[in-house]
Amino acid sequence: MESLAKDKDKDKASFEKEDYKYGFHDPDKSVYKSEKGLSEEVVRNISKMKNEPQWMLDFRLKSLAIFQKKPMPNWGDVESLDDLKFDDIYYFVKSSEKQERDWDDVPEDIKNTFEKLGIPEAEQKFLGGVTAQYESEVVYHSIREDLEKLGVLFTDMDTALKLHPEILQKYFSTIIPPNDNKFAALNSAVWSGGSFIYVPPDTDVAIPLQAYFRINTENMGQFERTLIIADKNSKVHYIEGCTAPTYTSDSLHSAVVELIALEGATIRYSTIQNWSTNVYNLVTKRAVAEKNARVEWVDGNIGSKLTMKYPAIYLNGEGAHGEVLSIAYAGKNQHQDAGSKIVHSAPNTTSNILSKSLSKDGGHSSYRGLVKVHAGAHGSRTNVQCDALMLDDKSRSDTYPYMEIEEENGVKVHHEATVSKVDDDMLFYLMSRGISEDEAKSMVINGFLEPFTKELPMEYAVELNRLIQLEMEGAIG
């Protein structure tokens, strides 16, 4: 970190001039060899490779400076972050290089899980990082045509920067500025990929949008960046990620997701992450909801070594509503530190948080949440419910609920937390009906997760239930 900070001291202006020298050259002439570690050169190269406009390069460089100065966050499982070696990470890898991974390199336990989940071979290779693109063009062609007719913009972020610069310049990074936290700054400096969605006013996108529908979809990136804007009275549901394990050799995944729900709009964002257990998953997700708008985060965390993720909703307009529904599964050597932040900044705003966690084989899950009600947000109501289910005596679950209430007039705050174990009498009951102990356990656990699962599209729900069952049978390494 300190060596990086020294690099930064160089004169920034000289780099800006230099940029013209590098910019808009034929990429073939300057073959970019990615290397470990982060420097101004790396950031410039990323921008150059992508043929980005000057303002984005400036933004990246400014963000890099912030990243280098900023201390580690003080919210979350801070101590575990000490193990993270920023110098040992590749910050940009071209798609062509990504494709070079061999199927033989994908760990056996992950391959076994693919088999047990019955995932087709082509999709297995995509999830295993062997192919960087998912061949789904034909299937989703008609969906894309329908979207175009509605005037919905749905591309990857790099394409959006080229085709819709005016929208990006207006909204990009307005919800999560680079100086928000160290990892947001890092993402801002080196981001690549992610989804961009703009929904015009009064438009209801009936089908949930998935990254698969985009043209030339890249595998979930290491530093992806997503921006969704729902214009007045529009409605959209976006689904990111997948239930099946996602293998990557990258040790750090640090995404930024910004949602903007303008007056009367509704955005639902559903994610299930199941990164392989070598990954630090440090994600900043935040939404603003204007007058009478509604934002819902449906957030599932199954994989990774450490996840720190607290989807936030700023209720900025009167009558806005925020909803965070999350589950976390912490198995052996895993820590899921997840929760949410809700900020009530306008009168009569409402929010609802439901968090469910499972811990097994010494896994550690934490709920960490903040509810803030600003002065003037009279008549606001919030309801927080955290339920933890422990599957053995070795595992651990913590709850850190923070409440900052500055307004008293008509404000209602409700918080409830439960910790329980799988009940012997429930198991005995199910077993007395011919159901084996393992199956009985997964039925009890799936029941515990039901308030979350029922909000997922059918195929995700089925896959999630199956995955939990495999975990219970100890079939996953």
Place this chain on the structure above:
Amino acid sequence: MSENILLEITNLHAEYVNNQEDNEAIKILNGINLQIEEGKTHAIMGPNGSGKSTLSAVLMGHPSYKVTEGDIRFRNTKSGQLESVLDLEPHERARLGMFLSFQSPVSIPGLPVSLFLRNSLKNIRGEEIAVRDFRKELKENLSALEMNPDLTKRYLNEGFSGGEKKRMEILQLSLIQPKLAILDEIDSGLDIDALRQVSSGINRLVDANRSFVLITHYKRLLEYVKPDKVHILSKGRIIKEGGDELVETLEKEGYEAFVKAAEVA
């Protein structure tokens, strides 16, 4: 003699094992001898704390109870022989044809009744059941038991009234069609109408191939479902056996008289 026996309990001793380390085990069953005949309805009666519910839990293999002596043998349909079930898990006993209806059935949040029932039947029968066949079967049984079909869309016993829980037990009984049905205080907490419905649900299933063990405090249930044999349990032992005339005697004289007589003897 043993040819018409479905379940044989010999000198059964069992204790309650608390998982907390420093607690001593509590002995509850003290040498029970009991034979349940094929196609017969047996009633086990006894005062509070006599071990009735423990006996039913031990028969089904509840992990909180430990058998310290004696045996439980159940007739295996395949071999035709009485075989010990002590080493079998509850689900294995269920698959052999044993069924227990609970005095206070647990609720399982988030588990839809229909999903649970279909899973249970799949395991009991050892084969998948097509959704269509299952729905048909379910519908027939619901209407026979005068039950609201909406109950099967809810989560198992969540927010059910006492009567609804008991009827859910009888619904499972009539779907599973066990060889042996042990009904632990199926009559408790029921009003007259519910008792009548539950009883007629039981009577529907009484036939020459099925045995019932009705565990109850009161005569009420036995007026609707006639027992062939009555056994009186006290302090973890059977102290008196006889025909259904015992029920009348018990009603007149109370448990106390039987308990005293047994102690004198």
